[in-house]
Amino acid sequence: MNDELKYRIAFASIRGMGVDLARKILEVIPSEKEFFMLSERELKSVTQSRSRVTERAYRQACLERAEHELEFVAKSGIKVTYFTDDDYPYRLLEASDAPLLLYSLGDGVLNAQHVVSVVGTRHATAYGRRVVDDLISDLATKLPGTLIVSGLAYGIDIAAHRASLHHGLPTAAVMARGLNHIYPAVHRQDAVAIARSHGVLLTDYSSQDELHRGNFLARNRIIAGLADCTVVVESAAKGGALVTASIAQSYNRDVLTFPGRVNDEFSCGCNRLIRTNQAQAITCADDLLEAMRWEATAAPAKQLELFPELSADEQAVIDLLRERGEMHINDIATALDRPIYRLMATLVSLDCNGMVLTLPGCRYSAAR
Secondary structure (H helix, E strand, O other), X not given: OHHHHHHHHHHHOOOOOOHHHHHHHHHHOOOHHHHHHOXXXXXXXXXXXXXXXXXXXXXXXXXXXXXXXXXXXXXXXXXXXXXXXXXXXXXXXXOOXXXXXXXXXXXXXXXXXXXXXXXOOOOOOHHHHHHHHHXXXXXXXXXXXXXXXXXXXXXXXXXXXXXXXXXXXXXXXXXXXXXXXXXXXXXXXXXXXXXXXXXXXXXXXXXXXXXXXXXXXXXXXXXXXOOOEEEEOOOOOOOHHHHHHHHHHHOOOEEEEOOOOOOOHHHHHHHHHHHOOOOEEOOOHHHHHHHHOOOOOOOOOOOOOOOOOOOHHHHHHHHHHHHHOXXXXXXXXXXXXXXXXXXXXXXXXXXXXOOEEEEOOOEEEEOO
């Protein structure tokens, strides 16, 4: 099996190799292994191609990289899912540009009955975070088991993951680089929590791939392709969330969005999606269920806490941030004499409740 997996990893790493091209090649060549065993002349004859793919040196380099990757995934307990495997995400496979191969950590089920992608700006407001938390809280009550997909980025993405963890829904974080690096590093603890809580960390990049700006746009196709619908919570006039929405539309998936005030910078993208009929406006989970024609499960109504009771650690953090303003996590830990691991759990809880804002560079401030 390891030998077969090595050739699959190498085959998937060939530049420009998508599902459609792979299927065409494997219609005339019996296996990925034989693809690498053929001479340049034989391969050109079979594939009618004169591209770099047929060069023996290039194919050998792909095999060498695959050898290293095979060692890494075995050592790290990473699951590798190939596009012909039964558990490859069937929704994603409907996309013509789906990756041949996925690397994952965690036991989350990508073929859940209901899958919702939640995306938005990196500069999420308190309103946006509250909308995310309310949406996911209600989905957890009305549609238990719904898989929430996002990209582990700052802002709306991490709010979606944290709300899922807080309310007991599985969540999938689609990464823009290999699983040997968590990006951004400040979300490392969140990534660990996702993998340990019936969620999944997912990428089509190997541990040897460098991080490039284009990776983020490329991974958006996976965020859109995994889900039945994409929900945009907050977005400026331009941004990755709008790219994801556009990709979802190209896959004939539903795009839903929360409207915002007309003069808010990070609502103008959502409002434009609605105005141009590129997305359906929603205001709550019930609207999403109605738009998707999903039936809610019978569950008792959840009593919302307008003023949640805070633990001693949570109250200490809130009091400190209100007194001093924006602070780095190391400064908070020093001021309160708390270890980082304990403080991180407190900050995640406060973020989910909309009481603190997580800012770039491991900085936090009290929500206003």
